Amino acid sequence: MTKPPGSVAGPFGSAGRRAAGPLNVVLWGSGDRVVCVHGSLSWGAFAFRAQRPLADTRSLVLPDRRGYGASAAAGAADFDVDAHDVAELLGEGAHLVGHSYGAVVALLVAAAHPEAVHTLTLVEPAAFGVARGDTAVEELIEALADVYAAAADLTAAGFVLRFLQALGYRRGLDLPDRLKLSPEGTRAATTTMTERPPWEATVPLDALASAGHRVLVISGRWDNLAAGERTLGRRAFGAVGDVLTEALGARRAIIDGWAHGCQYSGKPFNDLLRSFWSETRPALSSPLRQADDARMVT
8 A cells, every 4th residue: 555645643643544443544644634524425535535635734534434435334324423433533623524424424523522623614515404495405305315215226336326316417418327336436335325314414503603613615516517507416405505604604615617526626625625724713603794704606
């Protein structure tokens, strides 16, 4: 295995790949700690592979959630279990980044351990529970529930295609007609098949708002897909992002040319994080922010 440059301060020791309790954790770089939590159908170093340049000044901690990557499974994947695991990685404090299902985990961690979270970045957050009643959110929940219900009769590749189609990706246009998965991808898909649905999470918005974290919500514009911004995933994840932005007094950023995996854009995404982390302005616990500070769009 080729080790990344630098080292991670604290109990993890040298940079590389280490076991941290039940989890496999990949470590990149040195400096302030950043814990990055991946979503469904993925794993730590794969989901945040385009963020490796950030390791020139930061310690990136990339856990594989249970059942994903090289982490052992312990029953069905569950955001509550993940939140306990991720909290153990914060050390004396860290910036916390979560993508999709991982953003649900990050929200739960930040609510339970506010003193250990320096900043909170939510990327295409799948916290659908905060936006129940929104038409697009309800439609996406129904579509994904159907995919989960059919999972036992699907191959791993077939499940991935159905899952992404539920989000609004079109087969033959945004997706290939047939999908070939790596062994890691197959394992990730198999774990997602029985994962506890993210809309079952109860996100304590009042406690999070009171904690006063600086929060950044990042979304893709989804304009690279055939249906563009009309895509169901864009409307549903966007509704969740809007609720979180308002409730937590968050900054909001949109990445043009990318959809749900907007962190893969690399530099535009990384530049947002660098800028956000470098800010010294204290957090505001109230969602009522000055107009010129409420939205940051790229």
